[in-house]
Amino acid sequence: MVAVAFLLLTAQDFAGARSCAVCHSEIATTQEQTHHAKALALGKDLRWAFGAGAQAITYVSQVDEDTYLEHGQSWYKKSGGLALTPGHQGPEGVTYKTFAPDANILRCFQCHSTGKPRINAARAIEPAEAGVRCEACHGAGADHAAAPARENIQNPRRLTATQVNDQCGQCHRMPPAKGVATNFENPWNVRHQPVYFSQSACFLKSEGKLSCLNCHNPHEDTKVAAEAQCLACHAKPKHQTVVSNKPCVSCHMPVVNPSPLLGFANHWIGVYRLTGPGANLLRPLKQGTGR
Ligand code: HEC
Ligand code: HEC
Ligand code: HEC
Ligand code: HEC
Ligand code: HEC
Ligand code: HEC
Ligand code: HEC
Known part of the structure; x- marks a missing residue:
């Protein structure tokens, strides 16, 4: 059990x-x-x-x-x-x-x-x-x-970013344990946000400053204010690509549709090839170091 x-x-x-x-x-x-x-x-x-x-x-x-x-x-x-x-x-x-x-x-x-x-x-x-x-x-x-x-009483505010992944992961699925392979090419797995998020360079390289709680209020469903979070750490991102004023997440957390009726934001924050040959919304072009 x-x-x-x-x-x-x-x-x-x-x-x-x-x-x-x-x-x-x-x-x-x-x-x-x-x-x-x-x-x-x-x-x-x-x-x-x-x-x-x-x-x-x-x-x-x-x-x-x-x-x-x-x-x-x-x-x-x-x-x-x-x-x-x-x-x-x-x-x-x-x-x-x-x-x-x-x-x-x-x-x-x-x-x-x-x-x-x-x-x-x-x-x-x-x-x-x-x-x-x-x-x-x-x-x-x-x-x-x-x-x-x-x-x-427990207050998750006292948890580290890694522990928050694990707490939310009790239901949203745990980040993969060391040595356990995840099939990142299976679009259904994108539903498991802690699994993907735990692979992100943003999570791995920000010294514990980024957890689910930066972007999600645990007591409300309010639409995520992710853009402000991105800009807090990436004030002036270098782009060759024309970015205009599209939301950061539309390119860096693209929505994956495992079926035509369901869509989930890919929580592996990264650089994706969104269109054309080699397009893949499941895995970023460069990959973080994993856990
Ligand atoms: C009789 C009033 C009362 C009830 C009922 C109550 N709380 Fe509290 N709660 C408080 C008070 C007062 C504090 C602040 C305690 C302090 O600062 O010493 C608090 C603090 C907390 C904290 C913050 C703890 C921290 O470490 O900062 C959490 C989380 C919490 N309560 C959750 C709950 C949950 C969940 C329930 C229901 C199971 C609950 N409370 C029921 C009065 C209550
Ligand atoms: C999905 C998980 C989740 C659920 C469900 C949840 N909480 Fe919380 N709660 C949190 C987290 C995470 C924090 C710490 C928030 C932070 O650090 O900003 C928190 C913080 C708190 C605090 C402390 C607030 C403070 O300012 O320190 C209280 C009190 C509290 N929750 C009460 C409740 C009560 C009452 C309910 C049910 C009506 C509830 N929570 C449901 C995750 C949850
Ligand atoms: C006890 C299991 C459980 C835990 C623990 C839990 N969740 Fe959830 N969460 C769910 C379920 C089930 C849903 C689907 C709700 C629905 O039916 O739409 C959900 C939905 C959500 C959603 C989508 C809300 C929306 O707007 O539709 C967010 C965001 C979320 N959870 C974040 C968190 C975070 C962050 C934590 C940790 C602080 C957490 N959850 C902990 C079970 C859980
Ligand atoms: C390990 C925990 C877990 C188990 C077991 C689980 N669910 Fe969920 N369920 C979740 C979470 C977390 C979400 C929110 C997923 C999301 O939207 O990202 C969810 C979402 C859903 C949704 C909303 C649609 C969706 O995909 O977001 C339905 C419907 C659902 N679950 C039905 C079921 C049924 C039926 C079972 C048993 C056959 C089941 N769940 C077992 C955690 C669980
Ligand atoms: C708490 C700080 C923090 C937040 C918030 C944050 N990031 Fe990052 N991000 C980082 C760090 C640190 C790196 C790694 C930089 C390096 O390798 O030099 C990074 C790397 C990246 C990369 C390069 C990915 C790779 O695999 O090399 C992209 C793209 C990115 N972030 C976009 C975003 C977007 C979009 C958001 C908002 C959804 C965001 N970041 C939120 C800290 C953050
Ligand atoms: C950098 C910001 C950011 C972080 C960190 C983050 N999320 Fe999200 N999350 C988003 C965005 C953006 C969406 C898309 C929906 C929206 O815009 O409201 C989303 C959507 C969701 C949903 C709804 C279903 C889906 O996948 O679209 C769930 C559930 C969820 N997040 C859970 C989590 C959990 C659990 C964590 C921690 C492991 C987490 N998120 C960390 C930005 C974030
Ligand atoms: C139209 C899609 C698109 C949008 C919108 C976008 N980006 Fe990017 N981003 C990219 C691409 C593609 C790259 C890879 C480098 C390039 O071609 O410019 C990239 C690279 C990055 C990098 C990594 C740069 C490096 O040094 O490796 C960061 C960080 C980043 N973006 C953050 C952001 C933030 C923050 C926003 C929102 C303000 C944003 N991006 C909006 C497509 C986008």
């Missing part, structure tokens, strides 16, 4: 976002609007909706005491309708045994919810709290909520 270890690190109980909101109301108000908070919801028809709909929603339902079905049709924002779920061969869907050794269906719930999911008397999976809420990043906080102190 290595995959769930990160949820069990603290012996403290989980309190739930509602209890955090009593004292941290401003953060709670913005966080509850995020795609993180809405990453999982139970519909009236008892189907679980995975994904906030930023790009797609995949439905999952319990079939019987031992089986879950991942539906073959997902909803896509880009088309506004249903189409084949990524990885599926047909519309009939894919079934999973609830207690399979790989625990694949349980793992869906782990990354899309907070706290430890339970299996109830009807052998149905019940997330402790749907969506990615406070304690997914701050650790279990019941002791802190009862007697607030800095010592009894």
Whole structure:
């Protein structure tokens, strides 16, 4: 059960976002609007909706005491309708045994919810709290909520840039361990931002000054203000290429479409050949040293 270890690190109980909101109301108000908070919801028809709909929603339902079905049709924002779920061969869907050794269906719930999911008397999976809420990043906080102190709650602000990669990587996928090969030519892997970001010269050579948190507010979905970040370190980049006033990220973090309906910004910040022969949005021309 290595995959769930990160949820069990603290012996403290989980309190739930509602209890955090009593004292941290401003953060709670913005966080509850995020795609993180809405990453999982139970519909009236008892189907679980995975994904906030930023790009797609995949439905999952319990079939019987031992089986879950991942539906073959997902909803896509880009088309506004249903189409084949990524990885599926047909519309009939894919079934999973609830207690399979790989625990694949349980793992869906782990990354899309907070706290430890339970299996109830009807052998149905019940997330402790749907969506990615406070304690997914701050650790279990019941002791802190009862007697607030800095010592009894985790604050990722104290983490190094490498540790932030690892924390976000618990769900967004871990940067590759030394000696482990990643297939950077598989466009589906671009979804795994820490994996790509950890290869960037910007990350590797900026002495810990660049992490996910420079560009992303952990409590809001606001459109990333990446340009200002780029300019903070590259005040006057040297270009032979005509850059006009296109956004830096359009060339240096190009959007990759693993399917026509999904797109992800390549977090391996670098120089890409965007068009013509040899065009490749998956790997930069020059490559960082890796990790
Ligand atoms: C009863 C009020 C109260 C509740 C409930 C509460 N907090 Fe706090 N929290 C505080 C106070 C007060 C501080 C500042 C403590 C200090 O500076 O000594 C704080 C600080 C923090 C910090 C910053 C710690 C640091 O190292 O700087 C985080 C993160 C945090 N709370 C998260 C949470 C989470 C998550 C929950 C819900 C599980 C929660 N809080 C529930 C009152 C509360
Ligand atoms: C418990 C798992 C989990 C953790 C931990 C986590 N995320 Fe996420 N994150 C998700 C899921 C699931 C989504 C997809 C939400 C959706 O359905 O659109 C997501 C989506 C996002 C998005 C896209 C938001 C949008 O505008 O659509 C960003 C940015 C993001 N995460 C950044 C982070 C960062 C930075 C960290 C670390 C500080 C982090 N995440 C930690 C699970 C997690
Ligand atoms: C290791 C953690 C993890 C597991 C396991 C996981 N997800 Fe996710 N899921 C994420 C993260 C992180 C995102 C956000 C990815 C992004 O947008 O970059 C996400 C996004 C999604 C989305 C939104 C579309 C997209 O690709 O952004 C859907 C739908 C989804 N997951 C469904 C599922 C289903 C169904 C399962 C189980 C079969 C599952 N997930 C298992 C972490 C996970
Ligand atoms: C995706 C991960 C994530 C989630 C979910 C999350 N936080 Fe945070 N939180 C962080 C990070 C990262 C920081 C440090 C921010 C920084 O350094 O700018 C932080 C900082 C804080 C702080 C300290 C603020 C300060 O100014 O020092 C408090 C309090 C807090 N979070 C409360 C909450 C509460 C309450 C929720 C739920 C409503 C929540 N967080 C959800 C990642 C998260
Ligand atoms: C915290 C500082 C920092 C930030 C923020 C930053 N970079 Fe960098 N970047 C660096 C450093 C350091 C290097 C390595 C320079 C060297 O090798 O001399 C680098 C290298 C690069 C390179 C050359 C890549 C290569 O593989 O040699 C490009 C292109 C680049 N950055 C673009 C960007 C863009 C675009 C942004 C914004 C999305 C950005 N950087 C944000 C620090 C940063
Ligand atoms: C230099 C700035 C920068 C850094 C650092 C950064 N991101 Fe992003 N991220 C972006 C940009 C730009 C987008 C494109 C969406 C937008 O413009 O809002 C994005 C989009 C995302 C998305 C939405 C799906 C996608 O891939 O387009 C997720 C999830 C995400 N980032 C997670 C992370 C995580 C996790 C980290 C740390 C490992 C991280 N980001 C580091 C700039 C950054
Ligand atoms: C139209 C695409 C495009 C845009 C927009 C763009 N760049 Fe570049 N950039 C390139 C190319 C291509 C190179 C490789 C050198 C060249 O041909 O000029 C490069 C090179 C770089 C380098 C590396 C220079 C070196 O010394 O190796 C940095 C740093 C950089 N750009 C930063 C930025 C920043 C910051 C922005 C936004 C203000 C930006 N770029 C906007 C295409 C672009």
